[in-house]
Amino acid sequence: MSQTVEFIRNNRKKHLDWAIQLCRIPSISTRPENKPDVVASVKWTHETCERIGLKSRMMETGGHPLVYAEWLGAPGQPTVLVYGHVDVQPTGERALWDADPFEPTLKDDWLICRGSSDDKGQVLLYLRAAEAWLSTEKRLPINVKFLIEAEEEIGSPNLAPFVEKHRDLLKCDQIIISDTGMYEDGWPTITYGTRGLVYNEVRLSGPKHDLHSGSHGGVVGNPVTTLAEIIATLHDADGRINIPGFYDDVVNPSDRERKIMASLPFDEAKYVTDLGSPAPFGEKGYTSVERRTCRPTLDCNGIMGGFTGPGASTVIPAKAMAKISMRLVPNQNAEKINKLFWQTIESRCPKTVRLEKHEHGAADPYMAPLDSSYMTAADRALKEAFGRDVAYIREGGSLPILPMFKRVLGADSLMLGFASPYCNAHGPNEKVRIPDLDRGAEAVTRLLGYLARQ
Amino acid sequence: MSQTVEFIRNNRKKHLDWAIQLCRIPSISTRPENKPDVVASVKWTHETCERIGLKSRMMETGGHPLVYAEWLGAPGQPTVLVYGHVDVQPTGERALWDADPFEPTLKDDWLICRGSSDDKGQVLLYLRAAEAWLSTEKRLPINVKFLIEAEEEIGSPNLAPFVEKHRDLLKCDQIIISDTGMYEDGWPTITYGTRGLVYNEVRLSGPKHDLHSGSHGGVVGNPVTTLAEIIATLHDADGRINIPGFYDDVVNPSDRERKIMASLPFDEAKYVTDLGSPAPFGEKGYTSVERRTCRPTLDCNGIMGGFTGPGASTVIPAKAMAKISMRLVPNQNAEKINKLFWQTIESRCPKTVRLEKHEHGAADPYMAPLDSSYMTAADRALKEAFGRDVAYIREGGSLPILPMFKRVLGADSLMLGFASPYCNAHGPNEKVRIPDLDRGAEAVTRLLGYLARQ
Numbered sequence: 084m085s086q087t088v089e090f091i092r093n094n095r096k097k098h099l100d101w102a103i104q105l106c107r108i109p110s111i112s113t114r115p116e117n118k119p120d121v122v123a124s125v126k127w128t129h130e131t132c133e134r135i136g137l138k139s140r141m142m143e144t145g146g147h148p149l150v151y152a153e154w155l156g157a158p159g160q161p162t163v164l165v166y167g168h169v170d171v172q173p174t175g176e177r178a179l180w181d182a183d184p185f186e187p188t189l190k191d192d193w194l195i196c197r198g199s200s201d202d203k204g205q206v207l208l209y210l211r212a213a214e215a216w217l218s219t220e221k222r223l224p225i226n227v228k229f230l231i232e233a234e235e236e237i238g239s240p241n242l243a244p245f246v247e248k249h250r251d252l253l254k255c256d257q258i259i260i261s262d263t264g265m266y267e268d269g270w271p272t273i274t275y276g277t278r279g280l281v282y283n284e285v286r287l288s289g290p291k292h293d294l295h296s297g298s299h300g301g302v303v304g305n306p307v308t309t310l311a312e313i314i315a316t317l318h319d320a321d322g323r324i325n326i327p328g329f330y331d332d333v334v335n336p337s338d339r340e341r342k343i344m345a346s347l348p349f350d351e352a353k354y355v356t357d358l359g360s361p362a363p364f365g366e367k368g369y370t371s372v373e374r375r376t377c378r379p380t381l382d383c384n385g386i387m388g389g390f391t392g393p394g395a396s397t398v399i400p401a402k403a404m405a406k407i408s409m410r411l412v413p414n415q416n417a418e419k420i421n422k423l424f425w426q427t428i429e430s431r432c433p434k435t436v437r438l439e440k441h442e443h444g445a446a447d448p449y450m451a452p453l454d455s456s457y458m459t460a461a462d463r464a465l466k467e468a469f470g471r472d473v474a475y476i477r478e479g480g481s482l483p484i485l486p487m488f489k490r491v492l493g494a495d496s497l498m499l500g501f502a503s504p505y506c507n508a509h510g511p512n513e514k515v516r517i518p519d520l521d522r523g524a525e526a527v528t529r530l531l532g533y534l535a536r537q
Numbered sequence: 538m539s540q541t542v543e544f545i546r547n548n549r550k551k552h553l554d555w556a557i558q559l560c561r562i563p564s565i566s567t568r569p570e571n572k573p574d575v576v577a578s579v580k581w582t583h584e585t586c587e588r589i590g591l592k593s594r595m596m597e598t599g600g601h602p603l604v605y606a607e608w609l610g611a612p613g614q615p616t617v618l619v620y621g622h623v624d625v626q627p628t629g630e631r632a633l634w635d636a637d638p639f640e641p642t643l644k645d646d647w648l649i650c651r652g653s654s655d656d657k658g659q660v661l662l663y664l665r666a667a668e669a670w671l672s673t674e675k676r677l678p679i680n681v682k683f684l685i686e687a688e689e690e691i692g693s694p695n696l697a698p699f700v701e702k703h704r705d706l707l708k709c710d711q712i713i714i715s716d717t718g719m720y721e722d723g724w725p726t727i728t729y730g731t732r733g734l735v736y737n738e739v740r741l742s743g744p745k746h747d748l749h750s751g752s753h754g755g756v757v758g759n760p761v762t763t764l765a766e767i768i769a770t771l772h773d774a775d776g777r778i779n780i781p782g783f784y785d786d787v788v789n790p791s792d793r794e795r796k797i798m799a800s801l802p803f804d805e806a807k808y809v810t811d812l813g814s815p816a817p818f819g820e821k822g823y824t825s826v827e828r829r830t831c832r833p834t835l836d837c838n839g840i841m842g843g844f845t846g847p848g849a850s851t852v853i854p855a856k857a858m859a860k861i862s863m864r865l866v867p868n869q870n871a872e873k874i875n876k877l878f879w880q881t882i883e884s885r886c887p888k889t890v891r892l893e894k895h896e897h898g899a900a901d902p903y904m905a906p907l908d909s910s911y912m913t914a915a916d917r918a919l920k921e922a923f924g925r926d927v928a929y930i931r932e933g934g935s936l937p938i939l940p941m942f943k944r945v946l947g948a949d950s951l952m953l954g955f956a957s958p959y960c961n962a963h964g965p966n967e968k969v970r971i972p973d974l975d976r977g978a979e980a981v982t983r984l985l986g987y988l989a990r991q
Contacts, residue, residue: 280751397934510747
């Protein structure tokens with residue numbers, strides 16, 4: 084093992100170059116015009132897998148292709164399935180970036196580029212580890228399968244059908260994923276739970292076209308005003324979500340968990356300042372850490388209607404829309420919450436507007452067992468690679484694939500996160516901390532070794 | 538007088554030709570490339586004033602020039618100031634017009650051309666009347682001043698400074714304006730009131746950039762949700778505006794007015810169907826006609842924040858904005874209402890977001906005295922020319938020049954409208970009904986006579 088770990092340490096420069104090559108490909112999965120780039124990122128991954136000695140193939144899905152690669156030369160040993168993604172989020176407003184979002188920039192310890200932390204840099208850790216084992220020991224200590232897709236940022240619409248169709252090919256004892264964050268830079272972190280998600284769009288329409296607000300103001304139901312009024316009913320004065328039945332299945336964190344959470348340093352004032360928010364915010368009766376991980380939330384992600392250009396235009400808008408999403412916690416069920424949401428919206432929508440319902444996906448929450456043998460091995464590997472105790476956290480975001488993997492493959496997921504809390508995934512100047520990637524690669528290399536039965 | 542009225546009737550063809558000449562000039566005030574055309578329309582008006590015997594000059598403003606013309610040969614008689622404009626709106630999409638927007642077309646009773654009803658056709662009524670008097674009686678029965686501008690369609694930015702600078706030149710006892718509509722074709726109409734306007738933009742900001750709603754949902758004040766919550770407070774359950782002090786100065790329509798309004802035919806079901814709204818709407822205790830003319834209103838004209846593209850993006854938006862305008866009625870004061878508005882928004886804005894205030898203009902409401910000698914004379918003139926009783930209406934829109942004239946010149950305004958309710962001003966195929974222009978010219982001719990003190 085020491086030789087293998089040495090290999091990781093000696094190949095940092097080459098491996099950083101892998102990250103630069105892959106990050107340079109603008110694989111924005113949501114933009115049809117970037118389809119060739121998405122395919123290019125998959126192809127790059129496939130070729131790298133082959134080059135390091137995995138058996139790899141690009142496989143078609145209903146949408147963007149994916150990479151399936153494997154090394155299965157350790158009969159009797161466990162089989163893990165490594166999941167990751169090489170597609171990225173759109174870049175948003177160019178002016179908010181300090182440089183071209185797809186021109187990887189090195190600054191101090193950071194690699195700055197869209198996709199650097201989410202998830203290209205983290206996917207590569209496993210190829211680095213595989214290369215290290217195959218170069219030094221000519222084998223992996225356990226069986227490893229790789230499932231690297233390119234539709235994660237559009238909600239993995241074709242992954243579940245793919246996994247269902249290929250459940251024998253993907254059969255495994257454990258899933259390992261690195262698509263999460265570290266508690267602090269340099270602090271190895273295992274995420275053992277994620278929130279679920281229900282993401283909907285409420286569209287209201289009133290008059291058949293925008294009207295003069297002088298000629299018709301006071302006689303026409305205004306879709307923008309009405310939408311605002313409906314949104315305002317969705318929280319009560321204590322910041323709780325005002326949808327009947329919403330909290331029925333919520334399980335509060337256990338005492339052990341609350342103790343873990345309380346043990347992690349959290350500077351609320353600094354947190355708020357770093358985000359740029361003028362004041363702390365949240366549901367009464369919970370700490371900020373609990374609010375952002377163990378409590379369900381509801382947010383308006385976007386709203387639009389009427390005249391939004393510079394200056395004034397005195398119209399009564401013909402229509403308005405809002406994107407509204409909810410984060411769910413165990414044991415809330417996404418389907419059930421979705422029904423409750425629409426029942427509530429319908430019951431609060433006046434007759435003066437028409438309601439159109441659009442759904443943009445749903446995911447159940449997930450929680451991994453805290454004391455599995457995989458968790459124990461990961462704890463050891465991370466502790467050795469980073470030289471400090473592992474932080475255990477629950478993640479506020481959603482990974483719909485976790486409950487899907489559990490359902491279809493029967494396997495739990497281990498989430499080892501190496502993204503900086505300051506990585507700004509999905510935002511401008513997304514970045515990843517290179518020393519954490521390097522130690523992450525070492526941890527993953529060690530983990531493969533510790534998972535082998537003696 | 539009968540000879541003068543006869544002149545009007547005998548010169549319809551020539552006067553229609555005036556309208557065709559003036560309408561043919563594409564005097565779109567908002568387009569810099571049409572500046573020479575705007576000047577040409579002012580020049581044409583100036584030369585016509587001179588030709589019929591008025592003392593006329595083109596005068597500079599900070600923007601497009603205007604025409605000031607006068608005939609002041611009736612000492613001891615009242616002086617009226619005729620206001621109008623010869624600039625026009627852009628034509629919009631050419632495909633929506635049946636013919637070239639600036640090639641006047643005659644069809645049945647209609648003259649079809651951009652500017653035909655708004656306001657060239659109506660401005661010419663006064664030149665026709667002046668010519669009739671000067672040709673037949675060699676004098677006007679009263680003193681008349683003309684102020685014909687070319688910036689009305691861009692909000693008359695230079696008119697108030699011009700009027701203030703030339704308040705002596707423009708001194709008068711009454712303003713007369715024909716830039717409004719008829720209640721129905723052939724139905725002479727006096728508009729005696731307009732609503733005021735306060736148009737503001739509320740901008741809220743929270744975190745310094747859009748955040749991941751999973752990582753931070755539950756701990757960050759969301760500017761879109763907060764904006765919706767603030768907007769929702771602006772009306773109560775009865776549709777009344779919930780801004781403390783907002784109704785303090787509202788004068789309810791008098792019994793006489795309510796009777797006038799109730800006497801005019803109004804098919805509410807058809808009105809709502811025509812607009813495409815799914816159901817009637819409005820403040821309790823008032824008819825639709827009252828709601829859209831005599832009651833103040835508050836509308837969101839536009840709203841925007843966060844992710845508004847197709848599909849889903851799970852952000853907590855960094856900012857949100859809404860354009861919110863209020864229509865005011867006598868005796869509300871725009872400045873006072875503006876202050877109350879911002880006081881209310883500030884008091885309801887939580888500490889979790891920052892508030893930025895933007896103002897896009899304000900105008901006071903206006904109401905003309907219903908029983909002035911000018912109103913009485915106009916009633917008689919219109920009734921005789923059209924052969925039916927006059928419709929008295931209040932307009933839901935705003936004409937900021939009316940309170941400005943009242944403030945600077947101390948004079949009330951008489952609004953005689955000759956545009957068809959189907960004229961489609963500002964839209965494609967703008968048109969004017971020629972018989973209404975001809976009767977309008979006769980009415981104005983008679984009015985000048987009736988205003989002379991015996």
